[in-house]
Amino acid sequence: MVSCSVIGFCGSETFAATSIAEDQANLSKLEAQKNATAAQRNQIKKTISDLKGQYENNYQKKLILENSIQLAEAEIQTVEDLIAGYEARLQELSEERYEQDTQLDEYYAIYSKILNYYYRYGDTGSFEMLLSADSITDFLTRLDYLKYVMEYNNTITDSIKIAKENIVATSSLYAEAQDKLTAEREGLVVTRAELETQITELDELSSSIKGNLAMSEEQVRQLQSVTDKLNQEIADLNKQITEKYIYTETSYAWPIDSVYWSDPNVVITCKYGWRVNPVTDKNEMHNGLDIKAPKGTPIQAAKSGTVVRSENSGGWGNVIVIAHGDGTSTLYAHCDKLLVSKGATVMQGQVIARVGSTGQSTGYHLHFTIYKGSETVNPVDYLDENFIRILNKRGLSLK
Ligand SMILES: [Zn+2]
Incomplete structure (x- = not known):
């Protein structure tokens, strides 16, 4: 196999020869380097x-x-x-x-x-x-x-x-x-x-x-260009990780793109498990994750598959269900607009709908469920761990 210098697809679905974990490790190194450079630059600025x-x-x-x-x-x-x-x-x-x-x-x-x-x-x-x-x-x-x-x-x-x-x-x-x-x-x-x-x-x-x-000003300029280069490398690596994660079917992608997780308005408002339903006021099993996000935020397919439902359905409002061909399926509820029709084949990461507040909903959010056969599972156990890490970094632990 020819190793790829270009990030993303290369001929067939082949990626650069690094794993996401390796990319993550490199990213940490680059960020540490960037911080060290910034500290050095600040020191020199003080000298100046x-x-x-x-x-x-x-x-x-x-x-x-x-x-x-x-x-x-x-x-x-x-x-x-x-x-x-x-x-x-x-x-x-x-x-x-x-x-x-x-x-x-x-x-x-x-x-x-x-x-x-x-x-x-x-x-x-x-x-x-x-x-x-x-x-x-x-x-x-x-x-x-x-x-x-x-x-x-x-x-x-x-x-x-x-x-x-x-x-x-x-x-x-x-x-x-x-x-x-x-x-x-x-x-x-x-x-x-x-x-x-x-x-x-x-x-x-x-x-x-x-x-x-x-001399010091020249050093600052040089460090600035090092920082610029590091920033570019970090951005490239982030893009590479995101793209790999989208097209690597080893896990379920987050249904809201990582780009939107930098928005503080995007938060998990309800985890998987027992809770009091805010609409019915009854103690119920909440079978998915509620992700609060501004209206219109893109919703993407967690895994490639076939759209088996794309309709308005009572309590779920506008809902999409994708079957993944391995006995699992994912559900996306309370959508504003539905962008794919029943029967369509979708790729992991493809935008399929936009966040809304249709059906039994108290605000703009995506309700997301993973089914194994007819049983629901805790999505946190199936979703890409890199995003769990991102959430943890933001103090949004799901466990
Ligand atoms: Zn929900």
């Missing part, structure tokens, strides 16, 4: 969110650092302006001192002339000079002159000396202030360099975060 937070944080830190650099630069500018101010003032003071030195030199020159005068006329001192006067007038004039010259000379040189001392003192203060500012400037330059280093480090960190982000 963390990285984004770090990136934003770095950006805020960088803004603060840039602001600090601007402040440092403004301070450096201020300090440099002050230094330049002191420089200019020191230059002025130096010029003033030069002028005063010149003045002093001039006065010293005058003074030395006077001394020279003393020297020439005063081998014997000032007294001699005065005595050598021609007259009393000349004497007084010389005396006044001497006094005047001496006093004037002293006053001028003293004041120049004081001014010069002041300039020297001020210059040294200014120079000191300037030195302090220069030291401050050096400190600020160091601070600025440190801030720039921090920004460089932050930029490097941010770029590495960006790299990680791109």
Whole structure:
């Protein structure tokens, strides 16, 4: 036998070489893989969110650092302006001192002339000079002159000396202030360099975060495509299982297609066994399953066979009975529309009617019975176990 790569019929009624049980096991594996992938993806998404937070944080830190650099630069500018101010003032003071030195030199020159005068006329001192006067007038004039010259000379040189001392003192203060500012400037330059280093480090960190982000986002994309692939495989496998189950006559198919069991409105409202009939209020044997479903939900043949009844029949309402050729038959009651006629051959899974509320019924539902000869049996013992599993998953145990 050639193994089939295509799901479903392949030439004759041959299926891919896996059993439903194997398919179910594969399905569980795929679902576990899908869950693991989802968990991994969520983990990476959390990492991405963390990285984004770090990136934003770095950006805020960088803004603060840039602001600090601007402040440092403004301070450096201020300090440099002050230094330049002191420089200019020191230059002025130096010029003033030069002028005063010149003045002093001039006065010293005058003074030395006077001394020279003393020297020439005063081998014997000032007294001699005065005595050598021609007259009393000349004497007084010389005396006044001497006094005047001496006093004037002293006053001028003293004041120049004081001014010069002041300039020297001020210059040294200014120079000191300037030195302090220069030291401050050096400190600020160091601070600025440190801030720039921090920004460089932050930029490097941010770029590495960006790299990680791109990597993580790529991982998420890859995981997403893995998930998409898994979803496709799961859907394919589900379809394969459903189709196999429909065409495998080893068990009775559920009369409501598995697709509709995902609808929470599709539920078992009454099991097989003794119960109080809601219409007659009498304790009766309920010989089948009541499956509540919205009006018009397709009803399918539980097994291939021949339609032996397709009619409106009192309490059952619109009812279909299919004989399966092995001594068993199935009954579908309270239908809305009947889609097959008596005598027709139907395949397992074929839609034969739609859910209604005809006959003795209190709401839209399918009443389903399996007969073995003329006896009824509990359908749960005959129906496909995969659907029992689906029902159990939904918390709808039938036992
Ligand atoms: Zn019923």
